[in-house]
Amino acid sequence: MTEATDTAPVWGRAPLPLPGVGDLSEEQQRGAACVWCKEHLTAEIAADLGERRIRVLDSHITAFPRGCHPCAGEAALRALHDHAPRCLRCIEDAGSCDIGVALRRLMREARR
Numbered sequence: 001m002t003e004a005t006d007t008a009p010v011w012g013r014a015p016l017p018l019p020g021v022g023d024l025s026e027e028q029q030r031g032a033a034c035v036w037c038k039e040h041l042t043a044e045i046a047a048d049l050g051e052r053r054i055r056v057l058d059s060h061i062t063a064f065p066r067g068c069h070p071c072a073g074e075a076a077l078r079a080l081h082d083h084a085p086r087c088l089r090c091i092e093d094a095g096s097c098d099i100g101v102a103l104r105r106l107m108r109e110a111r112r
């Protein structure tokens, strides 16, 4: 049993909540497989989710999670719907919120 806490991603990347980060396989941690559907990833279909420092019990590991475009696009949309209505910056001027901008950028990237 591992107790893992997902820490904030490197600033500027989309702050997507990941599924059970502590339970990710080694492949998923290094970005070789989608963190959501476990699909094997190639550069063309992978969306970078930002480097994460993950606390596992007393130590930390660094993960480089990636998702396939369909999963990442869906997660970004969900995160944006969750974030924007509660964010003053997004309500007043969507372009001024780094989180909102990062999520929209990820959605655009995922649609390619």
Ligand SMILES: [Zn+2]
Pocket (backbone or CB within 6 Å): 034, 035, 036, 037, 038, 039, 067, 068, 069, 070, 071, 072
């Ligand atoms: Zn996927």
Ligand SMILES: [Zn+2]
Pocket (backbone or CB within 6 Å): 083, 084, 087, 088, 089, 090, 097, 098, 099, 100
């Ligand atoms: Zn915002």
